Amino acid sequence: MHSSERALPSLSDLETSWPEAIYAQFRRADIRQVGYVPDAGHSRLIALCQADPTIADVLLTTEEEGVGLVAGAALGGQRAALLMQSSGVGNCVNMFSLLCNCGIGCMILVTMRGEFGEFNQWQVPMGSITADVLRLAGFLTYRIEHAEDVEAVVGAGCDMAYDGDVQVAILLSQRLIGPKQWTK
Amino acid sequence: MMLDRRDFVRRLLADRGDLLVVSGLGSATYDVAAAGDHPLNVYLWGAMGGTAMIGLGLALARPDRRVAVLTGDGDMLMGLGSLATIGVKQPTNLAIVVLDNAHYGETGMQPSHTRAGIDLVAAALACRFASARTVTQMEDAAEIRKLLHAGAGPLLISARIREENVPRVLPLRDGHAIKQRFIAALHVAGNQDRN
Numbered sequence: 272m273h274s275s276e277r278a279l280p281s282l283s284d285l286e287t288s289w290p291e292a293i294y295a296q297f298r299r300a301d302i303r304q305v306g307y308v309p310d311a312g313h314s315r316l317i318a319l320c321q322a323d324p325t326i327a328d329v330l331l332t333t334e335e336e337g338v339g340l341v342a343g344a345a346l347g348g349q350r351a352a353l354l355m356q357s358s359g360v361g362n363c364v365n366m367f368s369l370l371c372n373c374g375i376g377c378m379i380l381v382t383m384r385g386e387f388g389e390f391n392q393w394q395v396p397m398g399s400i401t402a403d404v405l406r407l408a409g410f411l412t413y414r415i416e417h418a419e420d421v422e423a424v425v426g427a428g429c430d431m432a433y434d435g436d437v438q439v440a441i442l443l444s445q446r447l448i449g450p451k452q453w454t455k
Numbered sequence: 456m457m458l459d460r461r462d463f464v465r466r467l468l469a470d471r472g473d474l475l476v477v478s479g480l481g482s483a484t485y486d487v488a489a490a491g492d493h494p495l496n497v498y499l500w501g502a503m504g505g506t507a508m509i510g511l512g513l514a515l516a517r518p519d520r521r522v523a524v525l526t527g528d529g530d531m532l533m534g535l536g537s538l539a540t541i542g543v544k545q546p547t548n549l550a551i552v553v554l555d556n557a558h559y560g561e562t563g564m565q566p567s568h569t570r571a572g573i574d575l576v577a578a579a580l581a582c583r584f585a586s587a588r589t590v591t592q593m594e595d596a597a598e599i600r601k602l603l604h605a606g607a608g609p610l611l612i613s614a615r616i617r618e619e620n621v622p623r624v625l626p627l628r629d630g631h632a633i634k635q636r637f638i639a640a641l642h643v644a645g646n647q648d649r650n
Contacts, residue, residue, distance in 0.1 A: 329543075330540065335504070339502065339509045343509035343510060344513070345512075348641070369505060369509075372630035373634045
């Protein structure tokens, strides 16, 4: 069979629309700045933020820049969120002290690497300690395995982060993100 | 002839009006405090390498206000990538003043990269800053002060200051208090500007 005739994998709307669910919660929570290092797992959400004139999308050279961005936004009266891979969490550790010291509300969405079906073992050491690192750095840390939980968990996390001035991290499991989006 | 850091910063922040100021950890924070405590100062005591990015987040959140980042060469070098990030966003209301003594003053005056000729002004220009320049003369302070208030950003000023440790002037250190005081002052002063 010619490749163009091959049937597309049948995925439910739910399985493919979780980035839209996160974006809808960003809008509901009035998040106005989003910092990110480009990432395949977050690519759809990044595109949605870039297309939204009410959100300043900030391309970072390293994830720790985003921590400063969130603090500056909060000082100026805006809510900011960060998107990163699990590897990026390791780049942020000292900078996270800024959020604790100043009581800055922050939501980080972390696409996991180094777990379910990971082909690259270089991702495993950081991926396997990401949740513990976040907890040690003061984050309330939650994990999503199933697409149907995205809306509720991200929504609740945004409320806790920005109404309560606490730091919230939500880990999006590699099983949720799926291998399809990794391979190029 | 290198600049006296305290005198230079005092001149930059004279009659500051509603200028928002973020100071990098160590001597830059002491210099800003010595120029006169102000509720619109964000004093950093840590988060090394993050000062310029805090300035960017603030500048994006409040395009109606001017933001000045004052920091040392060590902090700027640790956050060198943030020059590229700022260059992408092109905030016209952001100015960075690097108080450059080419040394790490807090840790015993070890030489920094700028001591070896690494050029922060050239780096800023390469990162598409609207303007960047080196200042070595105190008589230029008045012009730099005007740039902080009205120059088209992003701007970077490398102020060549003397390599000396001056007495510490210690401002507020409680981060929650610094944040709350800043937000309260900004809200009162700029409430009518918010959408």
